[in-house]
Amino acid sequence: MFRKPLRRPRLGIGAAVALSLIAAACGSDDKSSSSTSPASSPAGSPASTPATTPTSSGDAASGDTCVDGDSVELGFLNSTSGVMAISEQTVRDSLMLAAEEINAAGGIFGKQIKFIEEDGQSEPTIFAEKISKLLTEDKVAAVFGGWTSASRKAMLPVVEGANGLLFYPVQYEGLEASKNIYYTGATTNQQIIPAMDFLKSKGVKTLFLAGSDYVFPRTANKIIKQYAKELGIEIVGEEYVPLDSDDWTTQVAKIAAAKPDFVFNTINGSSNVGFIKAYDEAGLGPDNSPIISVSIAEEEAPSMGVDLTGQYAAWNYFESVDSPANTTFITAFQAKYGTDRPTSDPMEAAYTSLYLYKNIVEKAQSFCVDAVNAASGGVTFEAPEGLVTVNGENHHIAKTGLIGQINATNQFDIVWTSDGPIEPDPFLEGYSWWDPNAG
Amino acid sequence: MTTAKKLFKSHGALIAVGVLAYVLLVWAPSSMSAFRLGNLGKYCALALAAMGIGLAWGRGGMLVMGQGVFFGLGGYAMAMHMKLEAAGPGQVPDFMVLYGDGTMPAWWEPFRSGGFTIFAIIALPAVVAYILGFAVLKRRVKGAYLAILTQALAVAFATLLIATIKQTGGFNGLNTFTTFFGHNLYDPEVKKNLYRIAAGLVIVFLVILWQVYRSRYGELLVATRDAEERIRFLGYDPANIKLVAFVLAAIMASIGGAIFVPIAGIISPTNVDAAASILLIAGVALGGRASLLGPALGAIAVGYGRSSLSERFPTQWTYFQGALFIVVILLLPGGTASLWSKLKFSMPKIRSRRMSTSPTTDVELELELEPSTPAEVLA
């Protein structure tokens, strides 16, 4: 049983009250390792021994109940229908793998994971409804999922209102931080900016921006344009196509006319196929105008119907990453789902998110949201992509930036690596060229 | 005939509305969890739009497949107001800073006022529907043409919203509201009251529709549906008759959208596009397009089905939705409401007025030449 009072605190004061109550409700005995106390937590240690009986003093505040019994319920919220099912099903698969592994190894903090699956149906409104259901009806300890920025934005007020937890596994456009969301995918300074650094190192002078017409590409391109100015790269064109449109012929003709050194591709979903095919048709390719993509991974590369050899992608994980953790991950994944199944960045980020949650809970000695938040800073996991560390202030994780070049087997040869894990900076505060108000 | 029987005959539907009012306004708030009640509130918002479709399609013969547009007009008007409320006086909504340059388009400004917003929720769809309806209906666009045209409109509207990220939030839509006319949206009591408003609106509009359906206008509308040419020969302009229903349906959808937003906490293009409009129609068809209660109950049932089926069978929901359309339209065109009259089929006395529950279509009317409703009504 996971209990949470229905009344929500007024954010702000409520959060403070809630935090102070947790210590009282959950008890306090910091056994875990040294944690850098994140800004969002009160002074002192909120970690606790597991509540063996459900705490029920939570009338005035939320989040002060913990899991009792020998299992913990988690919500997996991904679209298994609609246009995003293509991508989100793979995240669901790797979440289930992680749950299975963790359960086999004794569960989280000694409790077996029971997951409740929900379908976000590729609609933001449904995501909002379903996460509300998971948090307030099923009273799950945490929710894992979401893919599009729209789905995350839709879930944000709900998860904050219910003071729940959401682990979001996809690279995104940044400019966001919530105490109730953990972002295990890259923010812009871990993917977009490294990609630009890479282009600069390649001596790129002209760049063309192609994206789907929604928030992620538009925001990413806003950042790219400002950074390009800083780097002295000229933007020679910028084109968007609706998410559900496959016809890129007219726009690709413009790219062919502009003859850029590189194309920065922020297209999402099946629209990529239309883009890549039109690109190929127009006689464009890695030898004259290479593409660097941020949404084409191992999963998508073989489904283009065009040989992508020589094209680039910026991620934080590739199936080709050489690490013992990655070998274990790939072996386990393919044993469960078949050897023909590739692994990709969002899948790895989702897999990592569940393990990170396990590590945080075990450090916090509690499933309480506020205790988890208090303990999260500095928690690490030896992920398939390498060591990742939770940033306690903005709830993103430090990740290594990678650029891969697609080879003939639709795998990525890693051609560029950032100098170690990059600290997440979702609001780009450390970048002097960034001006959020410049159009 | 006894008085009671007579009363039931003339006011039976109203009694049913009363029962529904009891269920929605008394029973549900006291016995459902906050989450389920919120969902029911959303279904009620959809039901308002569905009732409008019932009026336009079931009674007026106009298959309007783009009611999402009007739902969206009301929804976005309300969302803009709440977004400005959340931003605070003189401030700009957060997404305009994130995606744009932090300036607000001038047409947002009036929505700071709650009074203007409520006015816009009614006036905006009315004006749009009037202009559109006037252009289309006067040109005698009907049947499948009207259906496709309105559906294309829904697609265009959703695309327009997606294309204007800086002005409307684009694909993400508008969300993250804090207050509703000054009331804290996280307060469970406020949530309950929002539900009560939604349910109350359903009841109010059911009564209004009941009144409309039994009025002279209501009879004219059905007559226009069944024999438009004949109505024209009798000196009426069918376009005007249909236009009233079209505008009224649009206003109802808009009000539905407006109350949907504070309950759902979000509105996005996927709530207004062609697929959303079709889902509304599914409810109307299921409940019974021409009946008074059918569209509302159908919409609630479809909304509930969508939530609960997708909870239990996350991947199979689409099959259910598809099968619903096929089975209901194929086997039960009058919707569930027609089951009642089907059961009573053995009884010989079915007054032609009651036939209005089994809809006819344009083609049927060409073949069917036996005199029916209009003459009797207009006599």
Next chain:
Amino acid sequence: MNVLTTPFLTGTATGAILLLAALGLTLTFGQMGVINMANGEFLMVGAYAAYVTQQVISSPGLSTVVALPMAFIVAGLLGLLLEVAIIQWMYRRPLDTLLVTVGVSLVLQQLAQDVFGAQGDPVTAPSWLGGRISVFGYEWPHRQLFTIVLALGSLGALSAVLKYSSFGRKIRATVQNRELAETLGVSTRSIDRITFFLGSGMAGVGGVAIALISGTNPTLGTSYIIPAFLVVVVGGVGQLKGTVIAAWAVGVVTAFLTDQISGSWAQVITFALVVIFLTVRPQGLFTVRTRSLA
């Protein structure tokens, strides 16, 4: 020069796809008043037929050639099945066919997702479609030219069938006056079935062309169905000539607006133009003279 040629040529190719999607619709809509929303899914079926064919015959060149008749037959049979199982019971209420076929399209989409997976499958274009020809400075891909040839070829075959074959005459007779055709001994039931088969098959062929543009995916049909219907309505129901002109016009206007403004706005403005056009001329570009009262 390039400013005008590029959207003109790419738009013509887009128009060709719309034409293939709309041919079937104009036949079934014109003849039976049936509004088949599942026609978009026949495009999808055609695309998957191309994919499956390519799995069997790995040479992209040969498999594309084989896929065309395959897609025609598979989609056509599916259309026939739809007619026999559902549509034939609904001829007295054509408006309702619109809603039933919406249901069918949802089922087909989910079915495709369950059979082939949500991830799209690749279809490789044959090497002879990889080249380009230079037209006024625009390097025009062969594939686009192929799409246009395919559409015109299908159109030619269809018109020939309608004009010269005996059931073609019967189809036209049925479109013009169903009752009279029946009176003259035409089995309108079997004519309806053949029409449905032909129309759905055309969509299947269109699906192969789409697979060459964007591969396959379960929801591929949804973005084509409404534009295809607008094409039918603008062209004038049951009018091949009108459908051709409308498809071409919608394709070129969209491409031109895409080029000048953006893809999203192009969609919005094109739809708005269609709505305005129809309020001015609700019967479409051309009208068929029928003896019915409608």
